[in-house]
Amino acid sequence: MYNSSLHGLFIFELITKMAFVAFLGRLLFVSVFVLSAYQEFNEFGADGGPAAKNLKPKFDVFSKHVTAQTGLQVPHVDLSWSFNLEFGVARGASLLYRYEEFDAKEIVEEEAIRRTKRKKKKKKMETITETINCVQSKYDRARELKAFDDTKAGVKGLVDAGIEKIPQIFILPKDNKTNEAEADNFDKVDFSIPVIDLEGIGNDSKLHQEIVEKIRHASESWGFFQVVNHGIPVSVLEEMLRGVRRFNEQDGEVKKQFYTRDVTRKVVYNSNFDLYTSPAANWRDTFFCFMAPNPPKPEELPDSCRDIQIEYSRHVMSLGFQLFGLLSEALGLESSRLIDMDCAKGLTFVGHYYPACPQPELTLGASKHTDDGFLTVLLQDQIGGLQIFLENKWIDIPPVPGSLVINIGDLLQASELLISNDKFRSVEHRVLANRDGPRVSVACFFSTSLMPSLKLYGPIQELLSEDNPPKYRETTVEEYVSYSYSKGLDGISPLLHFKI
Numbered sequence: 001m002y003n004s005s006l007h008g009l010f011i012f013e014l015i016t017k018m019a020f021v022a023f024l025g026r027l028l029f030v031s032v033f034v035l036s037a038y039q040e041f042n043e044f045g046a047d048g049g050p051a052a053k054n055l056k057p058k059f060d061v062f063s064k065h066v067t068a069q070t071g072l073q074v075p076h077v078d079l080s081w082s083f084n085l086e087f088g089v090a091r092g093a094s095l096l097y098r099y100e101e102f103d104a105k106e107i108v109e110e111e112a113i114r115r116t117k118r119k120k121k122k123k124k125m126e127t128i129t130e131t132i133n134c135v136q137s138k139y140d141r142a143r144e145l146k147a148f149d150d151t152k153a154g155v156k157g158l159v160d161a162g163i164e165k166i167p168q169i170f171i172l173p174k175d176n177k178t179n180e181a182e183a184d185n186f187d188k189v190d191f192s193i194p195v196i197d198l199e200g201i202g203n204d205s206k207l208h209q210e211i212v213e214k215i216r217h218a219s220e221s222w223g224f225f226q227v228v229n230h231g232i233p234v235s236v237l238e239e240m241l242r243g244v245r246r247f248n249e250q251d252g253e254v255k256k257q258f259y260t261r262d263v264t265r266k267v268v269y270n271s272n273f274d275l276y277t278s279p280a281a282n283w284r285d286t287f288f289c290f291m292a293p294n295p296p297k298p299e300e301l302p303d304s305c306r307d308i309q310i311e312y313s314r315h316v317m318s319l320g321f322q323l324f325g326l327l328s329e330a331l332g333l334e335s336s337r338l339i340d341m342d343c344a345k346g347l348t349f350v351g352h353y354y355p356a357c358p359q360p361e362l363t364l365g366a367s368k369h370t371d372d373g374f375l376t377v378l379l380q381d382q383i384g385g386l387q388i389f390l391e392n393k394w395i396d397i398p399p400v401p402g403s404l405v406i407n408i409g410d411l412l413q414a415s416e417l418l419i420s421n422d423k424f425r426s427v428e429h430r431v432l433a434n435r436d437g438p439r440v441s442v443a444c445f446f447s448t449s450l451m452p453s454l455k456l457y458g459p460i461q462e463l464l465s466e467d468n469p470p471k472y473r474e475t476t477v478e479e480y481v482s483y484s485y486s487k488g489l490d491g492i493s494p495l496l497h498f499k500i
């Protein structure tokens with residue numbers, strides 16, 4: 001028996017659940033009214049008459065469709081009872097006419113097409129999402145860094161393997177604030193830092209004064225200068241560069257023995273000291289060791305460059321003493337002042353190897369950074385790529401045969417900061433990756449680095465006053481370098497951390 005309240009509930013459910021069901025529901029409803037009108041026109045028998053018979057298959061199709069779409073079971077409707085609702089005969093006839101036009105099968109087919117389209121769209125979205133997930137999971141940065149590190153073969157290993165595209169871990173992120181690629185938009189200037197000739201400095205006091213003045217000006221303006229006739233024979237410089245090259249180009253199995261991230265080891269060779277923390281790895285391999293105050297035993301140094309490393313470090317030490325004297329004078333202090341502060345006590349020897357890079361525009365040899373020691377003496381070969389960042393401009397430091405690049409480090413900037421208003425500057429610099437290569441350089445940092453130290457460094461005490469308060473808190477070299485080391489080359493000066 002037809003139950004009118006159930007029918008009402010059924011229609012209500014359909015209308016609220018799905019728009020198309022509502023639409024079909026309305027049509028069916030109309031049909032039922034039409035049937036009612038038709039039945040009013042014609043006598044209907046116990047079976048509901050011809051209209052009811054006509055309607056039944058269409059209603060069945062509709063029911064099946066609703067069940068397939070919604071999972072709802074359409075309640076049984078006894079059409080023979082038509083629906084005793086109040087409709088005028090004429091209106092019923094016109095509704096009937098429209099009902100005859102309506103073909104349930106066509107509508108169901110249209111709906112099926114729409115449903116297939118929706119399914120296709122959904123499938124497409126699923127495929128896109130899957131692809132994204134797949135790409136993301138394929139680029140598991142931590143896993144790639146570890147895999148690269150585990151080769152113990154460095155960037156050179158990649159190049160030897162013949163890669164033509166650089167791995168993702170080396171690619172500079174585009175949206176990163178420290179992304180120096182962005183800084184390439186800044187002007188590059190055709191200006192070179194001064195090349196200061198130290199020839200004859202010991203014999204002529206006027207010349208000595210002139211050189212002190214040049215060093216003062218360069219240290220205040222650019223934090224960088226080059227020196228020639230510095231007393232280290234060119235043959236020693238050349239052999240030192242060859243030594244670093246030999247170390248990196250020796251048999252991979254021998255070199256692997258030095259590969260470590262344990263900085264307490266006498267010789268530490270690895271690629272990117274900040275591999276796991278930096279936004280992008282640099283296209284270079286490095287080995288370092290502390291050559292002063294407690295140098296390793298000769299046999300602890302690599303065969304490939306042991307002798308020259310010892311000889312070169314000895315030369316750099318004596319050049320350092322001379323430079324700290326000149327820098328002290330440039331600050332208006334006794335020439336022994338910076339030496340007495342132990343600025344030349346420690347020497348860290350760092351040999352860099354920058355292999356030729358197939359996509360140099362995507363990465364860097366060394367990210368923008370300042371040096372954390374007191375002073376750096378840098379020997380570079382003829383490839384070039386070193387730049388300093390001053391007033392939003394990258395300035396090339398072109399290789400000058402026989403020269404050494406000298407730059408002020410953070411600890412010297414912090415120590416002498418208040419001596420004069422014209423400060424020495426620890427200036428940001430970087431190294432570009434290059435299609436040509438390898439590029440080799442040796443950076444010697446005057447700093448006891450991570451060696452345990454208690455001596456405090458900060459603004460020079462006797463020059464402090466109420467008007468001239470300290471700007472940096474005191475720190476030990478060890479604390480400063482540890483902080484700088486843990487931070488990695490992220491483009492932000494570690495000095496900021498020590499600002500008062």
Ligand SMILES: O=C(O)CCC(=O)C(=O)O
Binds near residue numbers: 352386429441443
């Ligand atoms: O390789 C170079 O030219 C620069 C290296 C450097 O900046 C560094 O070791 O701190």
Ligand SMILES: [Fe+2]
Binds near residue numbers: 370371
């Ligand atoms: Fe540097």
